[in-house]
Amino acid sequence: MKEAIQWWYQKKLRQWSSEANLIREQLLQESFAMRRSLELSSIESDKLTAHHQKYVERLENFHSSLKQLSDRLDPPYLNEGLPFALQYSVERWRERLPESQFKLNLPPFWQQKSSTDDFMVFSILEDLLNIQKTNTLSNNLIAIDLEQNLFISKFDRQLKVMFVGEKATNSRLDSDRVEEDTNGNRQELQYLQQIFEGLTSGSCKNISGENSDLWLFEW
Secondary structure, three states, X not given: OHHHHHHHHHHHHHHHHHHHHHHHHHHHHHHHHHHHHHXXXXXXXXXXXXXXXXXXXXXXXXHHHHHHHHHHHOOOOHHHOHHHHHHHHHHHHHHHOXXXXXXXXXXXXXXXXXXXXXXXXXXXXXXXXXXXXXXXXXXXXXXXEEEEOOOOOOOOEEEXXXXXXXXXXXXXXXXXXXXXXXXXXXXXXXXXXXXXXXXXXXXXXXXXXXXXXXXXXXX
């Protein structure tokens, strides 16, 4: 069963990569050309009408959505190595969570063993950040540490993700909604652990403190 799931997952990765290339090489180029055509037509008429402006804005939003979709299907820089992809991703997260401080520790050299595993680790981290973003823990610090060639573990790759912050109080959040969200998050996090361990044959541990949450991924 495990081999069948891994085969299916690898097949989907190839499909997603192909679809991302189609978006980048065709659809993004076409949407950019359409936007430029509208802008040039407005220049030739010596004014940008409200009608033109509306469609230019729609095309800009469409172009942005296409780029985000292609990045989700095939994360930028992942082919160059997991550290490059993580660095790019963290920069995007800094924009999305300006109230949080990110610390990133990456190895200067990365020897890729499996592009499938790298994609899985990257995707798991993205999902983990998305879940923690809605958690009751107000994340003041998010520390991400990637290592390889370990000598203290049976695995040679390790990703540590530490969330440090303060728990939201009931005066700020409705207690029933907090409990419901927490239970939902807990279930999703358990699924992430199972998926990571199942598809990478690795290990995932979680250690929670009063104001901290540590995730340790090894593969």
